[in-house]
Amino acid sequence: MTTTTRRTATATALAAALLAATGCAGADRPADSGPRTSAADLKLDATTPKAQGSLARANWLLEDEPDSLDLDTQGSSAGRVVLTNVCERLYQLQPDMTTRPFLARKATTSADGRTLTLTIRDDVTFHDGTKLTADDVVWSLERHASKDMEQSDEFGNVTSMKKTGADEVTVRFEEPDAMFLKALAGDAGIVWNKAQVVESGKEFGTPGQPDACSGPYELASWKSGDSIALRAYDDYWGTKPLTHEVVFRWASDSALVNALRTGAADGAYAESPNTAAALRADQDLAQYYGPSTASLVLIPTDRGGLDDPRIRRALSLSLDRKGIAESGYGGLVQPWATPVGSGAWGYEKAEFAAAQKELDQDAPASPDADDLARAKDLVQEAGAPTAPVVIGTDASQGRTVVANATRAALQRIGVRAEIKTVPTAQFEEFYSDPTARADIDVLVGDWYISKADPMGFYDNGLSDSSNNWVGFKDAAYDKKVKQALATLDDGKRAALAVDVQRTFVESAVWIPVAQIPTILVLDRKLTGPTASQAYLYYPWAAQLGAKKG
Numbered sequence: 001m002t003t004t005t006r007r008t009a010t011a012t013a014l015a016a017a018l019l020a021a022t023g024c025a026g027a028d029r030p031a032d033s034g035p036r037t038s039a040a041d042l043k044l045d046a047t048t049p050k051a052q053g054s055l056a057r058a059n060w061l062l063e064d065e066p067d068s069l070d071l072d073t074q075g076s077s078a079g080r081v082v083l084t085n086v087c088e089r090l091y092q093l094q095p096d097m098t099t100r101p102f103l104a105r106k107a108t109t110s111a112d113g114r115t116l117t118l119t120i121r122d123d124v125t126f127h128d129g130t131k132l133t134a135d136d137v138v139w140s141l142e143r144h145a146s147k148d149m150e151q152s153d154e155f156g157n158v159t160s161m162k163k164t165g166a167d168e169v170t171v172r173f174e175e176p177d178a179m180f181l182k183a184l185a186g187d188a189g190i191v192w193n194k195a196q197v198v199e200s201g202k203e204f205g206t207p208g209q210p211d212a213c214s215g216p217y218e219l220a221s222w223k224s225g226d227s228i229a230l231r232a233y234d235d236y237w238g239t240k241p242l243t244h245e246v247v248f249r250w251a252s253d254s255a256l257v258n259a260l261r262t263g264a265a266d267g268a269y270a271e272s273p274n275t276a277a278a279l280r281a282d283q284d285l286a287q288y289y290g291p292s293t294a295s296l297v298l299i300p301t302d303r304g305g306l307d308d309p310r311i312r313r314a315l316s317l318s319l320d321r322k323g324i325a326e327s328g329y330g331g332l333v334q335p336w337a338t339p340v341g342s343g344a345w346g347y348e349k350a351e352f353a354a355a356q357k358e359l360d361q362d363a364p365a366s367p368d369a370d371d372l373a374r375a376k377d378l379v380q381e382a383g384a385p386t387a388p389v390v391i392g393t394d395a396s397q398g399r400t401v402v403a404n405a406t407r408a409a410l411q412r413i414g415v416r417a418e419i420k421t422v423p424t425a426q427f428e429e430f431y432s433d434p435t436a437r438a439d440i441d442v443l444v445g446d447w448y449i450s451k452a453d454p455m456g457f458y459d460n461g462l463s464d465s466s467n468n469w470v471g472f473k474d475a476a477y478d479k480k481v482k483q484a485l486a487t488l489d490d491g492k493r494a495a496l497a498v499d500v501q502r503t504f505v506e507s508a509v510w511i512p513v514a515q516i517p518t519i520l521v522l523d524r525k526l527t528g529p530t531a532s533q534a535y536l537y538y539p540w541a542a543q544l545g546a547k548k549g
Contacts, residue, residue, distance in 0.1 A: 041331070042334055044342070046290050046531060046532040048520070050528060050543075051242050051547065052545065055526070056244050057243070058245070058267070058544055059265045060249075060268065061259055061265045062081060063251070063271045065224070067079070069205045069206075072143060074205070085217045085230060086219055089186070093452065096532070097345065098346050098452065099182055099346060103120065103124060104121075105120065114172060116171045116172075118171070121237070125237065126193040128210065129235070132191060138161055138163050141171070143197075144187070145158065145161070150187060151186075154179075154180070154183040157174050160172045178488050179451060196210050200212070215539055216239075216241045216539050217241065220245070229248075230245065231245050241539075241542040242528065242543065266523045267520065267526065267529070267544075269520055270519045270520070285522065287520070288519070288520040290520070290530065291342050291518070291532050294447065295336060296445075296516060297446065297511060298443070299445045299467075300442045300510070301440060301469045302469060302470050305388075305441030306470065310381055310382035311382050313375075313506070315375075317367060318371065319363075319405065322365040324514060328398070328405070332517070338356055339457065339504070339505075340457040341516060343452060343533045344456065344457065347490040359502065367409075379413050389410055391418070391443075392440035393419060393422075393443075394421060420439065430445075431443075446516070454497045458484075459481055461477060463475075474507070476503075481500055483496060484500060518535065524547075525546060525547055
């Protein structure tokens with residue numbers, strides 16, 4: 001899939017769906033043990049306490065049954081939450097959102113950055129007992145890169161992928177590609193058992209077919225409409241899981257809440273807005289919040305109302321982000337000055353944190369008199385739009401809160417505004433169909449990126465990006481983005497990313513509102529899984545266990 005994704009039912013809503021929650025508990029803290037958490041006090045932790053005891057079985061909830069367990073053809077969040085415990089990748093995203101070599105024991109890059117040599121582990125077996133080989137790696141990469149596969153766009157810069165030794169694979173690029181190793185920590189790096197995938201044919205990934213993977217768990221059963229069961233793989237090459245069996249079922253809304261409340265389920269990575277709110281006071285459940293790349297954003301269009309960057313900047317200056325976070329969402333989201341969450345800081349965290357703080361002047365948490373005066377000056381300079389600015393949203397509580405706050409911000413600086421509300425199913429068309437957004441000036445949106453690198457987001461501001469709805473054009477910006485994407489040195493790329501980020505925010509190509517954490521709801525007697533967005537790509541169930549031995 002692309003490095004940047006709107007958060008929908010098919011591309012994980014992550015924690016943004018919690019926007020309707022009216023409060024949150026601190027990590028491992030009873031939610032009713034004190035006042036609502038302030039957005040300023042919300043602390044994100046990538047991990048939960050290490051488990052001390054094993055479990056025979058854990059019952060886990062998804063909000064949907066996966067359409068397929070073949071992530072090349074159906075990259076749904078539900079399938080990914082299951083398969084991240086079953087299938088392994090050449091690189092692995094860690095709970096702290098850094099990446100490290102995994103099935104690729106070592107990676108070497110040539111001096112010119114155009115050749116990547118992967119040394120493949122020689123001690124790994126698939127779940128059918130056959131050895132994982134370099135041939136499987138090459139075949140898997142070629143499958144990922146095939147036209148119409150979910151990950152094909154990750155390979156646009158690749159010129160060849162070949163086996164160059166018994167345990168060696170060499171990838172060559174047209175230009176250096178800083179994102180490629182990060183893609184290998186995502187679904188583009190999954191290594192399939194070629195023989196099993198070929199044998200399953202078009203049925204691969206459907207109930208009754210083997211998983212064709214090498215992870216700590218193997219697929220034990222998939223009863224369509226009922227459950228998916230995983231069991232620990234006895235001959236796993238790495239650390240054995242603490243929990244022997246994990247059974248997934250799916251439920252939404254009140255059914256999901258009741259299953260967690262009654263103990264019928266042991267945990268879930270919550271996507272439903274009702275989950276956190278309804279379970280906040282439950283003494284038997286803990287809620288953990290972790291870093292993610294997800295954010296709430298306003299995405300302007302070129303329709304006219306916000307086509308002038310001065311009006312967009314004025315809106316950003318006058319938006320009460322703290323009010324949105326605390327009054328609307330009980331402190332669950334944090335006012336944020338960039339359009340990508342802190343989970344993207346997979347390297348050079350201190351530099352990105354400092355850059356975030358500097359941008360607060362362009363996207364203040366709570367606008368003061370000076371901010372509003374600056375905003376009004378910008379509107380006066382540009383001239384207020386003659387027609388009302390139309391804000392596109394659906395009727396969900398989260399988006400409604402943001403839409404109302406946006407209208408209030410515009411009216412505060414002398415710009416008329418109105419809200420256009422559409423059904424949720426129709427709302428998704430705003431993202432994909434230009435004609436659907438022909439009547440709006442700005443969309444109340446949410447977004448996440450699949451890579452822990454801000455440069456996985458800022459290609460949205462390129463002149464030719466399909467996600468650059470406002471028609472922002474800056475040749476220097478385009479050049480610097482492409483330079484950053486080709487810069488392999490983390491320190492140098494971070495400096496470029498910070499520069500690109502500043503231009504994006506100051507030009508208000510998109511207007512950041514808040515960052516959104518990942519949320520884990522867990523039986524208080526259990527612990528261990530990651531609390532960060534890494535749960536989509538990291539074997540979280542392998543660390544799930546009892547708090548006490």
